[in-house]
Amino acid sequence: MRLVREAMSQETSLSMNAAVVRVGHRVGVNSDTLRGWVKQARINAGEVAGVTTTDAATIKALEREVRELKRANEILLAASSFFARELDPRLPF
Numbered sequence: 001m002r003l004v005r006e007a008m009s010q011e012t013s014l015s016m017n018a019a020v021v022r023v024g025h026r027v028g029v030n031s032d033t034l035r036g037w038v039k040q041a042r043i044n045a046g047e048v049a050g051v052t053t054t055d056a057a058t059i060k061a062l063e064r065e066v067r068e069l070k071r072a073n074e075i076l077l078a079a080s081s082f083f084a085r086e087l088d089p090r091l092p093f
Contacts (some may be wrong), residue, residue: 002040004034
């Protein structure tokens with residue numbers, strides 16, 4: 001990523017894509033992979049809009065927690081209806 005930034009600063013007419021292809025070929029990294037790393041680094045640095053790596057990790061953890069809580073609520077709802085039927089003498093077994 002540093003090499004891409006240096007290439008762009010040394011040759012101002014060089015686009016990010018051209019710099020990524022040039023550097024990726026030199027260091028043996030797939031240009032698409034390197035492009036993704038550079039884009040994410042720019043987002044993390046606040047240079048462009050997007051979801052930062054830490055925000056993405058936080059969102060993923062919160063989504064996991066929501067799934068677990070929904071599952072727990074379903075279990076509790078099923079258990080409460082089961083025990084309500086057990087305690088109600090009017091209902092057949």
